[in-house]
Amino acid sequence: MAKHEDELDQIKSQIQEHLVSSGNYDAINKQLKLQLYEAGWFDKMSQIANRELLENEGTRNFDQLYAFMKPKAEELVPAKVKEDILEKIKAYLNDIIE
Template sequence: MAEKDLDQIKAQIQDYLISSGNYEIINKQLKLQLYESGWFDQVTQLASKELQENGKEMTFEELFAFVRPKAEKFVPEQVKSDILEKIQDYLEDVVQ
């Protein structure tokens, strides 16, 4: 499957989730689980440390590029699986 096709499918899924109100539910659940897991604190500490070391020379884009891959790795596996399961549940209702 071409990348263009995948992007189109992703856009359709996101449109469905938004229009059905499920996107907001998933988003709230994700934020809550990330907060409860300490993810926000980890990312804040990482960004603060990087700014202290290189802050005067860093743009927001540079800080974001530095933090993003590490922040993604900090997301607990349980949070990832919970959110994916929730998305799959909503999409199964559509497919059936």
């Protein structure tokens, strides 16, 4: 199974490299940021982080705060945003495969 995961990681890395070199990574990233901003995701994340720091009296270091925030950040991405970005990536991959 580790070999399969290594191969999958390698494919993901190749796709990302191709996205970056073609300039599509930046375009997709900008769209993602815009949609997250419009959905209020950044504000929600800021509120959660501030509340967590206040409740723990600022004793959390960056790594602890990151570990706490990461699953919440992923969970709070609106389904529509995920769908839109996934469609962009699929369309890009279909273009380069054909």
